[in-house]
Amino acid sequence: MSTDAPVAVRAVDSQADLLERRSQAVIDGVESIDPDFVLHLASSTLKIVLDHFIAGDGVRAGRQVFAMPREEEGVAIASGLELAGSRSVLIFQDNGIGNLLTALLTLPQPYHLPLFGVVTRRGGLGEYNSMIHTVSERTEALLDAAGVRWFQLDARTPVDRWAVEIKRAWDFSRATHRPIFVLVNLMGG
Amino acid sequence: MAIERADVLRQLDAGFTDSPVVLSLGGTAREMLAVAGRKGNHLISLDAMGQTISLTLGLALGLQETRPDEKVVVVDGDGSLIMGLSVVSTAGHLKPKNLVVFVLDNGVYLATGGQPTASADIDMVAVAKACGWRDARDVRTSEELADAVSWAASAPGPVLIRVYIGTKQLQTNYFLEDPAVLAEDFRRWLRSTQPSVSVG
Numbered sequence: 001m002s003t004d005a006p007v008a009v010r011a012v013d014s015q016a017d018l019l020e021r022r023s024q025a026v027i028d029g030v031e032s033i034d035p036d037f038v039l040h041l042a043s044s045t046l047k048i049v050l051d052h053f054i055a056g057d058g059v060r061a062g063r064q065v066f067a068m069p070r071e072e073e074g075v076a077i078a079s080g081l082e083l084a085g086s087r088s089v090l091i092f093q094d095n096g097i098g099n100l101l102t103a104l105l106t107l108p109q110p111y112h113l114p115l116f117g118v119v120t121r122r123g124g125l126g127e128y129n130s131m132i133h134t135v136s137e138r139t140e141a142l143l144d145a146a147g148v149r150w151f152q153l154d155a156r157t158p159v160d161r162w163a164v165e166i167k168r169a170w171d172f173s174r175a176t177h178r179p180i181f182v183l184v185n186l187m188g189g
Numbered sequence: 190m191a192i193e194r195a196d197v198l199r200q201l202d203a204g205f206t207d208s209p210v211v212l213s214l215g216g217t218a219r220e221m222l223a224v225a226g227r228k229g230n231h232l233i234s235l236d237a238m239g240q241t242i243s244l245t246l247g248l249a250l251g252l253q254e255t256r257p258d259e260k261v262v263v264v265d266g267d268g269s270l271i272m273g274l275s276v277v278s279t280a281g282h283l284k285p286k287n288l289v290v291f292v293l294d295n296g297v298y299l300a301t302g303g304q305p306t307a308s309a310d311i312d313m314v315a316v317a318k319a320c321g322w323r324d325a326r327d328v329r330t331s332e333e334l335a336d337a338v339s340w341a342a343s344a345p346g347p348v349l350i351r352v353y354i355g356t357k358q359l360q361t362n363y364f365l366e367d368p369a370v371l372a373e374d375f376r377r378w379l380r381s382t383q384p385s386v387s388v389g
Binding site for chain 1: 234246278373
């Protein structure tokens with residue numbers, strides 16, 4: 001029996017366990033908001049989170065969960081939902097931040113509409129895609145350049161604080177009448 | 190002879206006096222202001238090119254429970270629709286019964302100098318129906334528009350009406366209102382017209 005095998009297995013388990021615990025924290029945080037609408041965009045990293053809302057315990061009467069083909073479309077739909085008095089959450093990957101900037105800066109930002117998004121990080125430790133870091137590493141810079149407020153949840157924040165911080169960010173969006181994004185690192189780092 | 194945009198806007202304003210109406214940027218919004226003035230039920234999208242229908246879809250989804258008997262109307266242009274065409278599939282999938290989309294199709298981006306759009310080669314009615322919309326129709330005359338307005342006010346949505354218009358423009362000033370004021374004015378109108386909840 002190779003002495004390397006258990007180490008490799010432990011490493012894989014650790015990554016999967018990390019993903020599961022952090023995903024559950026995101027689920028708990030979003031559920032604490034109790035959104036009427038959850039708009040999502042395809043993401044393998046977000047599979048546990050999205051499964052919860054699409055077909056798991058997050059399915060409930062009065063809640064609508066649907067895919068947005070593009071992030072900017074989701075921003076506009078969420079803006080309309082906000083005007084109607086509904087609670088919505090966007091869930092998508094950071095490589096889509098560039099897609100939504102024009103819609104964000106011409107709709108919810110100037111119209112003073114709260115908008116909330118949970119944005120999963122890509123392109124860092126644990127990444128398996130050789131290209132995605134080229135856009136994902138610019139996420140903070142893009143948001144800063146656009147004057148969009150964001151908060152980061154990663155290894156620096158104990159995972160048992162994540163749900164609370166997500167809810168606080170939602171409250172902050174409503175208190176300041178503007179879009180707020182929480183960047184969550186589900187892959188490590 | 191083609192119908193002109195200002196005439197269409199007059200009919201839409203008269204046909205949906207008590208419904209939320211979202212207006213696309215540029216000439217559509219400015220000409221509605223010229224022919225109808227500021228209206229509480231009108232929400233003006235000052236920019237967000239290509240996202241006016243998406244904005245209205247969100248509004249329709251959010252209002253369908255609390256205002257089930259009311260239509261939520263959007264007046265968009267062909268260029269704006271094409272910029273965000275994916276929303277046709279989203280709306281067709283979600284099927285909000287209260288969503289009414291008017292596409293005023295002049296074949297050009299008129300506000301920026303008349304650059305051609307691709308609308309001439311798009312059968313928008315067929316696209317909407319293929320994406321799951323409950324119905325859609327083309328309009329080419331004032332009489333057909335009157336029929337379509339009446340039909341859209343009661344037909345289960347989502348419905349799309351493509352109105353072929355000319356390129357004549359009204360002379361209007363720029364509209365420079367603070368967008369935060371536009372949003373709050375519109376929300377104030379929504380609150381003031383909120384259907385009362387009967388108890389017991």
